[in-house]
Amino acid sequence: EAPLVREVMLPSITVRDAISVQDAAKIIIGKQVNHLPVVSADNKLIGIVTAYDISKAVALDKGDSLKGIMTRRVITATPDEPIDLAARRLERHNISALPVVDHGNTVVGIITSEDLSKLLACR
Amino acid sequence: EAPLVREVMLPSITVRDAISVQDAAKIIIGKQVNHLPVVSADNKLIGIVTAYDISKAVALDKGDSLKGIMTRRVITATPDEPIDLAARRLERHNISALPVVDHGNTVVGIITSEDLSKLLACR
Numbered sequence A, B: 001e002a003p004l005v006r007e008v009m010l011p012s013i014t015v016r017d018a019i020s021v022q023d024a025a026k027i028i029i030g031k032q033v034n035h036l037p038v039v040s041a042d043n044k045l046i047g048i049v050t051a052y053d054i055s056k057a058v059a060l061d062k063g064d065s066l067k068g069i070m071t072r073r074v075i076t077a078t079p080d081e082p083i084d085l086a087a088r089r090l091e092r093h094n095i096s097a098l099p100v101v102d103h104g105n106t107v108v109g110i111i112t113s114e115d116l117s118k119l120l121a122c123r
């Protein structure tokens, strides 16, 4: 039996969309993560911003608000799914993290390809 | 038997250290990758720069040359290692990609946690 997402996911750092691109970059470096789910005032998922998006802002000289660079249609997972479904979703969308949400679209964690690849580290 | 790195690795895009941070960001976006091994004139590995490093340049307002932001002590893999060793090395160093090098330190590919997590996608 494959483990469930809830057994592999980690707590997620989340941000509000009013912060600047530089603020987001500082949080990515400060917390040593690559993915920041963006949430509304009532903690509902409204987007995601990653180190890749910060690179896009640099590439295109677009550097002001997070709203201009974040991805709004977010692919997610739920805690009770088996991890092979999460791995398949990551592959299908060519992304490296899934915010984990409950039925109210509140962020309860995050699962990344880095976390999944760690499962292969034991003989 | 675990598959070998050579069966999972992909061809790697490499860059020279003379390019700018913005050039590196444009290649990351253009090729949709997060990791760029940096090589010398004779194609030997001398560093790595990732979307995370571009974010660091934004966070710290350091934006000019690649030499100032790239990581020089690169953790690598070889083609004939089993992938569980590669996965363990990624975990131990908290990194998400290993350039694959031959005995002459020439880059022959790259293996990422995204590629490894895809192995978990089939039931």
Ligand SMILES: C[S@@+](CC[C@H](N)C(=O)[O-])C[C@H]1O[C@@H](n2cnc3c(N)ncnc32)[C@H](O)[C@@H]1O
Pocket: A048, A049, A050, A052, A053, A070, A071, A073, A074, A075, A076, A093, A094, A095, A096, A097, A098, A099, B032, B033, B034, B114
């Ligand atoms: C398409 S991937 C390509 C590069 C690489 N595969 C990666 O995941 O970083 C990069 C884009 O995916 C977006 N992204 C990351 N996780 C996402 C998710 N769970 N749902 C929707 N988009 C996501 C990011 O905002 C970024 O613009």
Ligand SMILES: C[S@@+](CC[C@H](N)C(=O)[O-])C[C@H]1O[C@@H](n2cnc3c(N)ncnc32)[C@H](O)[C@@H]1O
Pocket: A032, A033, A034, A114, B048, B049, B050, B052, B053, B070, B071, B073, B074, B075, B076, B093, B094, B095, B096, B097, B098, B099
């Ligand atoms: C320590 S990780 C932390 C964030 C996240 N785990 C990741 O891998 O992106 C980020 C740093 O790792 C470095 N890095 C990535 N792959 C590397 C490798 N194979 N060898 C050495 N450093 C590497 C990058 O240059 C970047 O400065």
